[in-house]
Amino acid sequence: MSPAAQAPEVQTRREGAVLVVSINNPPVNALGQAVRAGLLAAVEQAEGDAAVRALLIVGEGKAFIAGADIREFGKPPVPPSLPEVCNRLESCGKLVVAAIHGAALGGGLEVALSAHYRLALPAASLGLPEVNLGLLPGAGGTQRAPRLMGVKAAAELMLSGKHLSAKAAAAAGLVDRLVEGTDPVAAGLAYANELLAQGAQPRRTRDLKIADQAAARAELDALALETAKKTRGLFSPGKIVECVRAAVELPFDEGIAKERALFVECLNSPQRQGLVHAFFAERETAKIPEAQAAAPRHFAKIAIIGGGTMGAGITVSALDAGLTVTMIERDAESIARGQKNVEKVYDGLIAKGRMTAEGKAAILARYTPSTRYDDIADVDLVIEAVFEDLEVKKAVFKELDRVCKPGAVLATNTSYLDIDAIAAATSRPQDVIGLHFFSPANIMKLLEIVVPAKVAPDVVTTAFALAKKMKKVPVRAGVCDGFIGNRILAVYKQAADYLMEDGASPYEIDEAVRGFGFAMGPFQVTDLAGGDIGWATRKRRAATRDPQARYVEVADRVCERGWFGQKTGRGFYLYPQGARVGQPDPEVLAIVDAERAKKGITPRQFTADEIMRRYMAAMVNEGAKVVQEGIALRPLDVDVTFLSGYGFPRWRGGPMKWADMTGLDKVLADIRAFAKEDPLFWKPAPLLEQLVAEGRNFDSLNKAA
Numbered sequence: 283m284s285p286a287a288q289a290p291e292v293q294t295r296r297e298g299a300v301l302v303v304s305i306n307n308p309p310v311n312a313l314g315q316a317v318r319a320g321l322l323a324a325v326e327q328a329e330g331d332a333a334v335r336a337l338l339i340v341g342e343g344k345a346f347i348a349g350a351d352i353r354e355f356g357k358p359p360v361p362p363s364l365p366e367v368c369n370r371l372e373s374c375g376k377l378v379v380a381a382i383h384g385a386a387l388g389g390g391l392e393v394a395l396s397a398h399y400r401l402a403l404p405a406a407s408l409g410l411p412e413v414n415l416g417l418l419p420g421a422g423g424t425q426r427a428p429r430l431m432g433v434k435a436a437a438e439l440m441l442s443g444k445h446l447s448a449k450a451a452a453a454a455g456l457v458d459r460l461v462e463g464t465d466p467v468a469a470g471l472a473y474a475n476e477l478l479a480q481g482a483q484p485r486r487t488r489d490l491k492i493a494d495q496a497a498a499r500a501e502l503d504a505l506a507l508e509t510a511k512k513t514r515g516l517f518s519p520g521k522i523v524e525c526v527r528a529a530v531e532l533p534f535d536e537g538i539a540k541e542r543a544l545f546v547e548c549l550n551s552p553q554r555q556g557l558v559h560a561f562f563a564e565r566e567t568a569k570i571p572e573a574q575a576a577a578p579r580h581f582a583k584i585a586i587i588g589g590g591t592m593g594a595g596i597t598v599s600a601l602d603a604g605l606t607v608t609m610i611e612r613d614a615e616s617i618a619r620g621q622k623n624v625e626k627v628y629d630g631l632i633a634k635g636r637m638t639a640e641g642k643a644a645i646l647a648r649y650t651p652s653t654r655y656d657d658i659a660d661v662d663l664v665i666e667a668v669f670e671d672l673e674v675k676k677a678v679f680k681e682l683d684r685v686c687k688p689g690a691v692l693a694t695n696t697s698y699l700d701i702d703a704i705a706a707a708t709s710r711p712q713d714v715i716g717l718h719f720f721s722p723a724n725i726m727k728l729l730e731i732v733v734p735a736k737v738a739p740d741v742v743t744t745a746f747a748l749a750k751k752m753k754k755v756p757v758r759a760g761v762c763d764g765f766i767g768n769r770i771l772a773v774y775k776q777a778a779d780y781l782m783e784d785g786a787s788p789y790e791i792d793e794a795v796r797g798f799g800f801a802m803g804p805f806q807v808t809d810l811a812g813g814d815i816g817w818a819t820r821k822r823r824a825a826t827r828d829p830q831a832r833y834v835e836v837a838d839r840v841c842e843r844g845w846f847g848q849k850t851g852r853g854f855y856l857y858p859q860g861a862r863v864g865q866p867d868p869e870v871l872a873i874v875d876a877e878r879a880k881k882g883i884t885p886r887q888f889t890a891d892e893i894m895r896r897y898m899a900a901m902v903n904e905g906a907k908v909v910q911e912g913i914a915l916r917p918l919d920v921d922v923t924f925l926s927g928y929g930f931p932r933w934r935g936g937p938m939k940w941a942d943m944t945g946l947d948k949v950l951a952d953i954r955a956f957a958k959e960d961p962l963f964w965k966p967a968p969l970l971e972q973l974v975a976e977g978r979n980f981d982s983l984n985k986a987a
Contacts, residue, residue, distance in 0.1 A: 289316045289319070289320050290306065290316075291305065291306060291307045291314065291316040291317045291320055292304070292305055292306070292316070292317055292320025292321060292323070292324060293306060294324050294327060296331075296333065296334065297338075297471055298475070299333065299334060299335040299336060299475075299478060300334070300335070300336045300337070300338050300471055300474045300475065300478075301324065301327065301328045301331070301334045301336070301337050301338070301376075302338050302340065302467060302470075302471070303320075303321065303324040303337055303338065303339045303340070304340055304341075304467075305317055305320070305321075305339070305340070305341045305342060305346075305347060306341075306342040306343070307351075308342075308343060309343070309345075310343075310344075310345045310347075310348035310385065311341045311342065311343065311345045311346065311347045311348060311390070312348060312349060312350060312351035312352065312353075313347055313349065313351055313364060313389045313390065313393070314351035314353065315351075315354070315360045315361075315362075317347075317351075318362050318363070318364060318366075318367050319362055321339075321367050321371065321393070322362050322366070322367055322370055324337065325337065325370050325371060325374050328374065328376050329374065329375060329376065334376060335376055335377065335478055336376055336377035336378070336379060336474045336477070336478055337374065337376055337377070337378045337379065338379050338381060338467070338470040338471060338474050339371075339378070339379070339380045339381070339393065339394075339397060340381045340383075340466045340467050340470055341383070341384065341466070343384075344383075344384045344385075344405075345383075345384040345385040345386075345390075346381075346382045346383060346384055346385060346386040346390055346394065346406070346466075347385075347386060347387075347389065347390025347393055347394075348384075348385040348386075348387050348388075348390055349385075349387045349388030349389050349411075350364075350388055350389050352562075355558060356558075364389050364392065364393075364420070364421040365420065365422060365538070365542065367393070367396075367421075368392055368393060368395075368396035368421045368422050369396070369422070369538075371393065371396040371397060372396040372397075372398075372486050372487065372488060373486070374484065375484065376484070377398055377399065377474065377477060377478065377482060377483075377484055378396075378397040378398045378399070378484070379397060379398065379399045379400070379401065379470055379473060379474045380393065380394040380397035380399070380400045380401070380470075381401045381403070381466040381467070381469055381470030381473070382394055382400065382401065382402045382403065382406040382408065382448075382457065382466070383402075383403040383405055383406055383464065383466040384405055384406060384407065385406075385407050385445075386406060386407070386408045386409075387407070387408070387409050387411060387445065388409075388410060388411060388412055388419065388423075389419075389421055391408050391409065391423065391456075392410075392419055392421040392422055392423045392426070393421075394408075395422065395423065395426040395427060395430065395456075395487055396421075396422065396426070396487070398484045398485045398486065399458050399459075399473070399474075399477060399482070399485065400456065400457040400458050400459075401457065401459050401461055401469060401470055401473045402451055402452060402457040402459070402460055402461070403448065403460075403461055403462075403463060403464065404448055404449075404460070404462060404463075405448070405464070406447070406451065406457075407445045407446070407447065407448075408446045408448075408451045408456055408457070409439065409443070409444060409445035409446060410423050410427065410439055410440045410443075411443035411444070411445070412440070412443075413440060413441060413442075413443045413518050413519060413522060414443040414557065414561070415554060415557045415558050415561055416516075416517065416518050416548055416551060416553040416554035416555075416556070416557035416558070416933060417518055417545065417548045417549065417554060418440065418518050418521055418522045418525055418541070418544060418545055418548055419440060419525075419541070419545075420541060420542060420545030422488075422538055422541070423440070423541075424436075424440065424522065424525035424526055424528075424529060424537075424541045425488070425525070425528070425529045425534060425537045425538055425541060426487040426488065427439065427440070427456070428492060428498075428526055428529045428530070429487055429488070429490040429491075429492060429529065430454075430456055430487060430490065431454040431455045431456055432454075432455070433492060433498040433501055433502060433526060433529070433530060434498075434501040434502075434505065435454055436526060437501075437502065437505055437522065437523060437526045438505075439454075440522045440526075441505075441509060441513075441519050441522055441523075448460055459473060461473070488534040489534075492529065492530055495530055495531070498530045499527075499530060499531075502523060502527050502530065505523060506520070506523045509523055515799050515933070516553065516933055517547075517548060517551045517933075518548045518551070518553070518554075521547065521548055524544060525537070525540060525541045525544055528540040528541065552943055553933040553934075555935065555939075555943065556932070556933045556934045556935030556936075556939055556940070556943070557932060557933050557935070559921070559935040559936070559939045559981075560921070560922075560925055560932050560935055560936065560939075563918040563921050563922050563925075563935075563936065563939075563984075564755055564922055564925075564926070566916075566918055566984070567755065567756055567757050567758070567918070567919055567922050568746055568750070570742065570743075570746065570758050571915075572739040572740075572742040572743050573743055573746070575739040575740075576738070576739035576740035576742075576743050577740065577743060578740060578743040578744040578746070578747035579662070579689065579691060579740055579741070579744045580662060581605070581662035581663045581691065581744060581747075581748065582605060582606060582662060583605070583606045583607075583608070583660065583661045583662050583663075584600055584605050584606070584607055584608075584661055584662060584663045584664065584665065585607070585608045585610060585658040585661045585663075585664045585665070586600070586607060586608075586609045586610070586664075586665050586667060587609075587610045587664065587665070587666040587667060587668055587678055587682075588609075588610075588611065588620070588666065588667040588668040589609050589611045589616060589617060589619060589620015589621065589623055589624075589651070590620070590623070590667070591623065591721060591722070592667045592695060592719065592721055592723055593609065593620060593623075593667035593668075594620060594623030594624045594626075594627070595627075595719065595721060595722045595723030595724045595725075596665055596667055596695065596719055596723045596724075597609055597620075597624050597649065598624060598627045598628075598723070598724035599719075599723055599724045599752045599754075600665075600752065601624075601648055602645070602724070602752070603751045603752045603753070604648075604751075605648070605751070606648045606650075607648060607649050607650070608649075608650045608651075608652055608657055608661065609621070609624070609649070609650070609651050609652065610652055610653065610654075610655060610657070610658060611651070611652075611653055612653065613653060614653060616653075617651045617652065617653050618651075620651060621649075621651045624646075624649065625642075625646070627724060628642040628645065628646070655681050655682075655684075655685045656685055658685060658686065659685050659686065659687060660687060661686065661687075661690060662690060663690060663691040663693065663744070663748065664682055664686060664690060664691070664692050664693060665693045665694075665695055665717055666678050666679065666682070666693065666694045666695060667695040667719075670696060670697060670699065670818075672699050672700065672703060675694055675696065675699065675704050676703070676707040677707075679692065679694070679704055679705075679707045679708050679714070680707050680708065682708070683707070683708040683709055688710075689713070690713065691713055691715065691741050691744050691745070692708065692713050692714045692715075693715050693716065693717040693745065694714070694715075694716055694717070695716075695717055695718060695719050696716060696718065696732075697718060697764070697765075697768055698763055698765075698768060698819065700761065700763075701714065701715070701716040701734040701761050702734045702735055702736075702761055705734050705736060705737070711734070711735075711736035711737070712737060712738040712741065713737075713738065713741055714734060714736075714737060714741075715731065715732065715733065715734065715737050715741050715742065715745050716730070716731065716732025716733070716734065716759075716761070716765070717729060717730075717731060717732070717745060717748075718730035718731075718732060718759075718765060718767075720927045726926075726927060727753075727754055727755045727926045727927075728755055728767075728922075728926035728927030729749045729752070729754035729755065729756050729757070730757050730759045730765050730766060730767060730923065730927075731745045731746060731749065731756050731757065731758050731759065732759045732760070732761060732765050733758060733759070733761070734761050735761070742758070746758075755922060755926040757914075757919050757922050757923050757926075758914075758915055758919065759913060759914065759919075759923075760911070760912055760913040760914075761913075762911070762913050763823075765913065766908055766913055766914050766919065766920060766923045767923045767924065767927050767928055769904065769908060769913070770901055770904045770905055770908060770920070770923075770924075770937075771928065773900050773901070773903075773904040774804075774897055774898075774900040774901040774904070775804050775816075776900070776963065777896050777897055777899075777900035777901075777963075778791050778804045778805070778897060779834035779836065779837070780832065780834060780960070780963070781888060781893055781896060781897075782834065782836060782874060783834045783836065783874070783877060783878060783881070783883060784883060784885065784886060784888075785883075785885035785886040785887060785888060786887075786888040787866075787871060788803075788805040788854050788870065788874070789805075789866045790888070790890075790893070791803055791804065791805065791893055791897075792805050792806050793890070794890035794894055794897075795893075795894070795897065797890055797894075798894050798898075798934075799930075799933065799934060800929050800930065800931060801929050802929065805854040805855070806854075806855070806864065808837070808847060808854060809847030809848050809853035809854055809855055809857075809864060810847060810848055811847070812846050812847050812848075812849055813837060813840060813841050813845065813846040813847050813853050813854075814841060814846045816837065817837065817838065817841040820837075820838065828962070830962055831963065832960060832962070832963060834877070835877055836873055836874055836877050839873045839876075839877065840853060840854060840870060848862070848864075852867070854867065854870055855867060855870075895952050896952075896956060898937065898940065898941075898944075898949075899949055899952045899953050899956065899964075900963075901924075901937045902937050902938065902940070902941040902949055902970070903949075903953055903964075903966065903967050903970060904967075905917070905920040905937050905938055906967035906969045906970040906980075907967045907969070908920060909938075909969060909980075909983065910967060910968060910969040916983055916984045917938035917939075917980035917981070917983050917984055918938070918939075918984045920936065920937060920938050921935060921936020921937065921938050921939050922936065924936050938980040939980070939981070941979075941980060942979040942980050942981050946970060946973055946974050946979055946980070947974050949970070950966060950970055950971065950974050953966045953970075954966060
């Protein structure tokens with residue numbers, strides 16, 4: 283191929299005896315069709331030029347090759363395929379060297395594994411994360427990685443989806459040499475010329491033998507059992523183990539054929555559809571209307587009001603993001619407790635060997651505990667995290683209004699309360715926004731950014747910039763009781779309560795929900811969070827409750843006995859001697875029976891499928907109302923809220939994606955059938971009815987947004 287005929291995505295030039303093959307497909311050098319074709323053409327160019335003795339593959343910009351081209355997802359495959367490219371690179375009669383700087387992920391790492399020699403610079407990051415999309419490496423990764431790094435290490439790399447640093451990759455055997463510096467071309471040329479001077483020959487990964495096959499089989503047997511337990515319900519992890527087993531037991535070409543067959547099975551699995559939707563949806567939530575109107579305000583110094591569990595978790599998130607934090611509490615005893623809550627997180631990391639005492643000290647140098655509001659006069663952003671009471675929060679915001687500099691962003695961390703009312707307590711409602719963190723705030727990824735009526739656009743974009751800095755998944759929400767997540771939660775929890783009163787035990791309901799893919803059922807979640815929290819909310823809402831609406835009192839009866847869940851050793855479940863896993867409680871079942879008898883309800887049996895149809899129909903129906911009212915911008919925002927904050931099984935894509943894959947007509951038919959028992963609760967969302975009538979799905983609204 284002459285230089286003039288080269289595609290812009292792959293350029294070649296000769297440096298002495300080395301043909302430098304540069305991949306330039308911004309932003310991450312993804313393996314689109316032009317890149318695949320360009321790599322094949324480069325091999326043919328090298329093979330046809332007697333002056334070329336080696337190929338050097340490098341990536342332009344900040345990445346080597348960061349994986350497949352997401353623009354090709356869901357489209358028919360266009361040749362050449364990646365397996366074809368990798369096999370041709372490996373079979374090349376000239377030396378093939380990959381110089382890795384930045385990301386070499388998925389197919390990008392598979393290209394590198396097909397090279398004869400691999401070099402890594404310090405910024406390199408290597409991984410085979412296909413499992414996160416419900417897939418497995420499909421271009422030889424499952425066959426080549428075990429030959430280079432060992433069976434167990436390779437399987438664990440693929441099952442975890444994690445990335446290895448350059449140093450870790452070298453220690454594992456994935457790369458042959460580490461080189462300091464930032465220029466992959468200079469480093470790669472030096473290495474290639476050194477190999478040529480030594481008379482090195484092509485060294486093909488496919489020809490390597492896996493030592494001690496008996497030990498490898500034993501490792502895989504143990505890993506298969508562990509994987510089945512840890513990834514219950516997931517399809518691709520088990521297939522990855524099967525592929526690695528093929529690498530141990532079959533000749534390379536048969537192993538490659540097995541990998542391809544299982545890759546196609548994963549590709550056709552509905553789980554892949556759900557996981558790919560989740561992947562894209564999390565990247566879409568940051569696309570908000572305010573981003574077109576305003577840039578974020580500057581923030582470096584922030585204040586946290588409150589040092590309880592939530593305030594401390596937010597503080598740790600802010601410190602970990604490199605921000606300077608002042609924590610305010612009402613008195614010396616409370617601030618000492620708040621400081622202890624923060625230090626406890628870092629002490630836990632030290633105990634696990636994930637942080638040093640010096641590292642903790644360096645972080646806490648940016649942390650100032652205080653009891654004086656005047657100490658936060660110069661901060662750029664405040665996050666209030668005090669008791670969930672409107673009057674208490676309004677009092678805090680009056681004080682913030684007094685002390686904070688003009689232009690400071692004033693945020694409230696509330697789960698339910700009216701942020702418009704909190705903003706109205708200040709003279710600057712344009713600066714007030716909701717930041718609903720999820721507990722523990724330093725671990726949970728979701729951040730609901732709640733947008734009140736009078737907030738300025740640049741305050742909204744500042745909140746999204748903060749989320750990015752804290753490595754949170756942000757979702758824009760409108761103001762209503764519970765915003766997106768807790769509003770929908772309240773409805774499907776009601777559906778669970780109705781099921782319990784109608785005949786299913788709380789333990790049967792929890793088991794069905796776990797069987798669907800959640801880590802915990804609704805009654806387990808109540809016990810974990812504390813039954814008193816929901817009880818307080820129900821009492822707060824009692825005055826506005828529709829007297830015609832059905833109300834289940836079982837949870838109130840449980841709370842009246844002081845049984846608030848794990849923290850009291852008893853809730854819906856028993857927790858003897860501080861156990862973390864609850865045991866069914868016959869006295870709770872007696873309470874349920876008494877409530878049924880009081881209302882004249884004859885209990886009936888429900889299968890797990892019947893339980894989940896009601897549970898999910900309630901979730902989806904309320905989700906449709908939330909989208910229709912503009913509380914969520916798009917259905918995907920509902921999905922991301924539940925994936926990141928409520929334990930919704932990722933492989934199902936979120937409640938709205940689940941509804942699309944199930945069929946909106948089927949979901950609506952269920953709701954209409956359930957409405958014959960309770961027309962007030964099971965009132966179909968107009969948006970759901972409209973979409974079914976038009977033959978559309980929720981995803982059509984994601985595309986239109």
